[in-house]
Amino acid sequence: MIEKTKAAAVTDNKTDQNFAQLITPIITSVFAIYLTIGMTLGVLPDFIKNDLKFNSLIVGLVIGSQSLATLLTRAYSGKITDTKGAKLCSSKGIKLVVFSGLLYSLSAVFSSNFYLALGLVFLSRMVHGIAESMLVTAALTWGIGLVGAEKSGKVMTWNGIAMYAGIAIGAPAAIWMKSSFGIVYVFISVILMAILSWLSTLKLPALPVDAAHIRKPFYKVIGLISGQGLGLAFSSIGFACISSFVSLLYTEKSWGNPSMAFMTFGLFYVLTRVLFSSFTDKYGGYRVALVSLSVEIAGQLLIGFSVSQNMALAGCALTGIGFSLIFPALGTLAIKKVTPQNRGTALGAYAAFFDLSLGLAGPVAGLIAGWYNYQAIYLFGATSCLLAMVILFSNTNKKKKELVVRG
Structure with missing residues (x-):
C-alpha cells in the first residue's frame, strides 16, 4: 500500500514537471506580450493629452480602440488557430506586435505633427488589438493541446496570471522609462518584448491540424x-x-x-x-x-x-x-x-x-x-x-x- 502511494506521488510529481516544462514557455510569451500592453497603457494617455494636445475624449477613444480591434477579430483568430495551428497564429500575432511597436515609435518621431502622430497611434492600437486577439487564442489552445484538456483550467489560470502581471508591471515600468530616457525607448521596448515572446516558444512543438474536419x-x-x-x-x-x-x-x-x-x-x-x-x-x-x-x-x-x-x-x-x-x-x-x-x-x-x-x-x-x-x-x-x-x-x-x- 505504501509502495503504491509512493509510486502515485512520483507519477504526480513527473506530471507536474511535464506540465511546467510545456506551459512555462507559453506563459513567458503571454507575459512578454502583456508587458507591451501595460507599457502602452502607462504612457499613451499622457502622450496624447500633453504631447499631442488632444482632449480626454480622444484619449478614451485611442485607449478603447485596441479592445474594439480585439473583440472584432476573435472569430478570425479562432479560425486561424483551428485551421492553421496555434503556433502559426502565435507567430503572426507576434509579428503584428513588432509592427505596432514600429508604428508607436513613428508616432513619437513625428509628434510635432499632431494629427499625423495621432493617426499613427490609432493605427498602432488597432494592430496591437488584433495581435492580442491572435496571441491569447493561440496561447490557450496551444497550452491545452500540449498538456491535455483535463488540465485546461490550470492552463487558463496561469495564462490569466501572466496577463494581469504583465499589465501591472508594464505600466509603472514604462512611466519610469519615459521619465528617464524618453517615450521612444518605451516603444522600442515593445518590439524587444515581442522578440522575447517569439524566442520563448520557438522550440515548442506545433499541434497537429485536422484539415479534413468540418468546423x-x-x-x-x-x-x-x-x-x-x-x-x-x-x-x-x-x-x-x-x-x-x-x-x-x-x-x-x-x-x-x-x-x-x-x-x-x-x-x-x-x-x-x-x-x-x-x-x-x-x-x-x-x-x-x-x-x-x-x-x-x-x-x-x-x-x-x-x-x-x-x-x-x-x-x-x-x-x-x-x-x-x-x-x-x-x-x-x-x-x-x-x-x-x-x-x-x-x-x-x-x-x-x-x-x-x-x-x-x-x-x-x-x-x-x-x-x-x-x-x-x-x-x-x-x-x-x-x-x-x-x-x-x-x-x-x-x-x-x-x-x-x-x-
Missing part, C-alpha cells in the same frame, strides 16, 4: 457556449466597476489615494490564481464558478455599502478573490461543448463575451453614477454576478432535462 461556423459556436459566455460577461462587470470608477469613489468620499484599491484587487486576484490553480480541474468548473460568484457578490456589496476606506478595501479583496477563477471555471465548461478541432474558435468566442462586457459596463455604470452615486455602481456589479449565477443554474437544469429526455 462549425463562429455564430454556431457562440450559440453552444453562450451560457458560459454570458456568465463570464455578467461576472466581469464587477471588475469593470473597480477598474473604471473606484478612483472616483475614493475622491467622492475623500479616502485619499485609490492606488491601494487597485493593488488590493490585483494582489488577491493573483494570489487566488496561484494558490488554487488546480481547483477548476479538481472540483469542476460549475462548483468553482458558483463559489467564486458568491464571493464576488459579497465583495461588490461591501464596496456598495462601505462607510470607510478599509471596508472598501475588503470589498476589493473579495472581488479579486471571487473574480479570479471565473474565467477558467466557465472556460473549462465552454470547451467541453466543442470538439478539439473547434477549440480555438470556442476560446475566441468565449473571450469575446469578456471584451463585450468591458466595453458596455463602463457606459452603463456611468449612467448609474449620474442617476444615483458611485456606490450604486457596485450594487449593479453585485446584481450582475447574481444574474450570472441564475444563468449558470438555468443551463445546468436545461442540461439535466435533456439527459432525462434522452434517457
Whole structure:
C-alpha cells in the first residue's frame, strides 16, 4: 500500500514537471506580450493629452480602440488557430506586435505633427488589438493541446496570471522609462518584448491540424457556449466597476489615494490564481464558478455599502478573490461543448463575451453614477454576478432535462 502511494506521488510529481516544462514557455510569451500592453497603457494617455494636445475624449477613444480591434477579430483568430495551428497564429500575432511597436515609435518621431502622430497611434492600437486577439487564442489552445484538456483550467489560470502581471508591471515600468530616457525607448521596448515572446516558444512543438474536419461556423459556436459566455460577461462587470470608477469613489468620499484599491484587487486576484490553480480541474468548473460568484457578490456589496476606506478595501479583496477563477471555471465548461478541432474558435468566442462586457459596463455604470452615486455602481456589479449565477443554474437544469429526455 505504501509502495503504491509512493509510486502515485512520483507519477504526480513527473506530471507536474511535464506540465511546467510545456506551459512555462507559453506563459513567458503571454507575459512578454502583456508587458507591451501595460507599457502602452502607462504612457499613451499622457502622450496624447500633453504631447499631442488632444482632449480626454480622444484619449478614451485611442485607449478603447485596441479592445474594439480585439473583440472584432476573435472569430478570425479562432479560425486561424483551428485551421492553421496555434503556433502559426502565435507567430503572426507576434509579428503584428513588432509592427505596432514600429508604428508607436513613428508616432513619437513625428509628434510635432499632431494629427499625423495621432493617426499613427490609432493605427498602432488597432494592430496591437488584433495581435492580442491572435496571441491569447493561440496561447490557450496551444497550452491545452500540449498538456491535455483535463488540465485546461490550470492552463487558463496561469495564462490569466501572466496577463494581469504583465499589465501591472508594464505600466509603472514604462512611466519610469519615459521619465528617464524618453517615450521612444518605451516603444522600442515593445518590439524587444515581442522578440522575447517569439524566442520563448520557438522550440515548442506545433499541434497537429485536422484539415479534413468540418468546423462549425463562429455564430454556431457562440450559440453552444453562450451560457458560459454570458456568465463570464455578467461576472466581469464587477471588475469593470473597480477598474473604471473606484478612483472616483475614493475622491467622492475623500479616502485619499485609490492606488491601494487597485493593488488590493490585483494582489488577491493573483494570489487566488496561484494558490488554487488546480481547483477548476479538481472540483469542476460549475462548483468553482458558483463559489467564486458568491464571493464576488459579497465583495461588490461591501464596496456598495462601505462607510470607510478599509471596508472598501475588503470589498476589493473579495472581488479579486471571487473574480479570479471565473474565467477558467466557465472556460473549462465552454470547451467541453466543442470538439478539439473547434477549440480555438470556442476560446475566441468565449473571450469575446469578456471584451463585450468591458466595453458596455463602463457606459452603463456611468449612467448609474449620474442617476444615483458611485456606490450604486457596485450594487449593479453585485446584481450582475447574481444574474450570472441564475444563468449558470438555468443551463445546468436545461442540461439535466435533456439527459432525462434522452434517457
